[in-house]
Amino acid sequence: MNPLAGAFQGDAVHQAVSVLLLAMSVASWSVILWKLWLLRGAMAGTQRSIAAFWQAAGVDEAAALLPAFDRHHLVSPMVQACQAQAKAAGGPAHLGAQGQVDAGFTRVIRGALSQSIRTLQSGQVLLASVGAIAPFVGLLGTVWGIYHALGTISSAGQLSIAQVAGPVGEALIMTAAGLAVAIPAVLGYNVLGRLIGRIEADLEGFAHDLLALMTGPAPGAPR
DSSP states (O other), rough: OOOOTGGGGGGGHHHHHHHHHHHHHHHHHHHHHHHHHHHHHHHHHHHHHHHHHHHHSHHHHHHHHHHHHHHOOOHHHHHHHHHHHHHHHHOOOOHHHHHHHHEEEEHHEEEEHHHHHHHHHTTTHHHHHHHHHHHHHHHHHHHHHHHHHHHHHHHHSSSSSHHHHHHHHHHHHHHHHHHHHHHHHHHHHHHHHHHHHHHHHHHHHHHHHHHHHHHOOOOOOOO
């Protein structure tokens, strides 16, 4: 039995709370399922992309190969940004120019990394919001339902326990419905957050190594 079904028999406020909880539940489950699919592919794709990069003969070859491995565009933007920066910078003629080039690589890698992290974290705010707000929305429905039920009871004549328990019980269901919406959102936020943290660690490590490759004095660096 749907715990929200009985709520649609209440007044406009009770029905609005029920619709809001239903919308929050659908939104949170949609984000959870989508993020699980996204992160599963992103984790494998990131590892394959990093391995393919270090096996390539150069940055240009790696930039051409990565789109086949990096379907979620988490690693390749950093490589492409460095490729474009290297072509724009050319070969520095003095130490002052060297510092400017190093700062340019740092800037473009940081920007590409930030964009990749934003992609991974998309939807997390919604899950956190649903997990924090849904119990209070359900509690609001319960309070309003009990108030409405008591008003109806006080205007009636002789009442039995069954007549009182029905409306009050229906109102209390809203609290359970709020928890039923919030708990999956909180669990999803925590589980997905751990997966995102693992991918972010791989991306940050690769960004550090890529910056060292592009700015370091090692022979054969693409400068």
